[in-house]
Amino acid sequence: MITQEKYRTRVKELLASNSVKMVIGYKQGSTADRRRPLFVRSFEEADELVLDSNCIGNLAGYLVTEGLLSDEKRVGIFLRPEGIRSINILAAESQLNPEQIIIFGFDTSGREVKALQGEQAEDFSGLIDSLKEKPPEKSSDALLYRIDQMNTEERFAFWKDEFSRCIKCYACRQACPMCYCRRCIVDSNQPQWINTSSHTLGNFEWNIVRAFHLAGRCVGCGNCDRACPVNIPLRFINARMAQEVFESFDHYAGTSQTQEPVLASFNKDDSETFIL
Amino acid sequence: MSEPFEPKIIAFVCTYCTYAGADLAGTSRLKYAPNVRIVRLPCTGRISPMFLLKALQKGADGVLVSGCHPGDCHFTHGNYHARRRWMVFRSLLDFLGISPERVKFSWISAAEGGKFADLINSVTEDIRKLGPFDQYKELIRETETPATL
Ligand code: SF4
Numbered sequence: 001m002i003t004q005e006k007y008r009t010r011v012k013e014l015l016a017s018n019s020v021k022m023v024i025g026y027k028q029g030s031t032a033d034r035r036r037p038l039f040v041r042s043f044e045e046a047d048e049l050v051l052d053s054n055c056i057g058n059l060a061g062y063l064v065t066e067g068l069l070s071d072e073k074r075v076g077i078f079l080r081p082e083g084i085r086s087i088n089i090l091a092a093e094s095q096l097n098p099e100q101i102i103i104f105g106f107d108t109s110g111r112e113v114k115a116l117q118g119e120q121a122e123d124f125s126g127l128i129d130s131l132k133e134k135p136p137e138k139s140s141d142a143l144l145y146r147i148d149q150m151n152t153e154e155r156f157a158f159w160k161d162e163f164s165r166c167i168k169c170y171a172c173r174q175a176c177p178m179c180y181c182r183r184c185i186v187d188s189n190q191p192q193w194i195n196t197s198s199h200t201l202g203n204f205e206w207n208i209v210r211a212f213h214l215a216g217r218c219v220g221c222g223n224c225d226r227a228c229p230v231n232i233p234l235r236f237i238n239a240r241m242a243q244e245v246f247e248s249f250d251h252y253a254g255t256s257q258t259q260e261p262v263l264a265s266f267n268k269d270d271s272e273t274f275i276l
Numbered sequence: 277m278s279e280p281f282e283p284k285i286i287a288f289v290c291t292y293c294t295y296a297g298a299d300l301a302g303t304s305r306l307k308y309a310p311n312v313r314i315v316r317l318p319c320t321g322r323i324s325p326m327f328l329l330k331a332l333q334k335g336a337d338g339v340l341v342s343g344c345h346p347g348d349c350h351f352t353h354g355n356y357h358a359r360r361r362w363m364v365f366r367s368l369l370d371f372l373g374i375s376p377e378r379v380k381f382s383w384i385s386a387a388e389g390g391k392f393a394d395l396i397n398s399v400t401e402d403i404r405k406l407g408p409f410d411q412y413k414e415l416i417r418e419t420e421t422p423a424t425l
């Protein structure tokens with residue numbers, strides 16, 4: 001509550017002084033524990049801002065809405081640490097100018113909300129570095145454990161079963177702040193790389209491509225996983241990719257605005273064991 | 277009796293090294309398994325994972341990707357980029373249950389005609405042992421059956 005009040009006041013200050021044209025935050029959603037995005041342009045709207053432990057969506061994707069930042073005015077946004085990492089990646093990939101973004105950083109533990117110190121993406125570099133240093137938590141998820149124990153055939157059967165439910169709605173893509181391509185590879189039809197019908201084959205291909213394009217870019221915000229209407233555990237695939245780039249290339253997505261995209265760079269000494 | 281299984285393998289190779297190596301194998305009259313269809317590309321850096329998926333989608337039992345040794349790339353670093361991509365892609369396929377044994381990678385220079393012939397033989401044998409990629413073929417068949425309401 002204290003953080004919420006503090007931030008509401010700060011949002012009003014920034015609006016009053018014309019320092020930002022808009023602030024993207026959260027408001028009450030359709031049920032008591034849901035939050036939806038709120039685009040604040042007035043004091044009245046600022047009073048609708050909600051900040052609590054239910055504010056889980058990563059809002060960073062709204063920043064790359066076509067034309068939003070092209071007038072070079074500033075925009076404020078409520079972000080968790082993952083969201084701040086998204087800003088760094090978007091900046092590193094030349095999708096936005098981080099100086100235009102005023103961050104209202106927050107994090108939660110349990111129901112507790114705490115404000116993060118800083119306003120510009122680079123102010124949080126210490127925090128993000130400390131996240132990188134923390135060994136990635138061994139997930140205690142029973143399902144993930146089961147997948148890890150499976151052999152190749154069982155894994156194929158498991159994912160086949162999962163992907164057979166995919167309806168190719170592309171909600172996972174739409175919800176992802178890192179999926180900003182105007183023309184996604186699944187929308188291209190010359191050549192058509194991926195079957196468009198929602199057969200399991202095309203679903204497999206779609207999910208392979210989605211995960212691959214996010215390898216080293218995914219910040220683990222969980223937007224895709226929550227958006228999937230058929231509950232495919234996309235988080236496991238993303239996490240596996242994050243683990244791979246971390247172990248192989250010491251890459252933790254979104255540490256800074258100058259970080260080289262991991263699959264657009266290389267090291268002559270990258271070591272592998274499988275090339276014949 | 278059903279015919280013995282002959283694997284169908286698609287090889288994506290770069291024109292400057294591995295394709296030249298394959299050429300050398302040919303001009304040296306080296307004999308190797310006829311199971312490989314070669315697709316020539318300018319550089320391993322041009323070999324998108326989409327190509328590999330496409331090959332499997334069209335019924336390949338195995339895929340081989342090959343190019344210049346590190347340091348020898350005609351475009352100086354296309355193969356370094358490719359190597360990173362393959363590392364990540366392989367681990368993704370593995371996690372999703374597509375055996376990395378079906379997707380092979382190698383470095384073969386223009387001078388290694390012998391290595392090319394040997395590699396094709398050994399890759400063909402490996403895939404033959406794995407058998408047809410039935411799991412994937414089943415998915416392909418599903419796309420071919422008319423929809424029912
Ligand atoms: S892939 Fe999913 S978890 Fe990763 S950044 Fe995109 S929405 Fe977030």
Ligand code: SF4
Nearest residue numbers: 166167169170172228
């Ligand atoms: S959100 Fe789920 S159902 Fe929709 S395309 Fe993505 S994986 Fe498929």
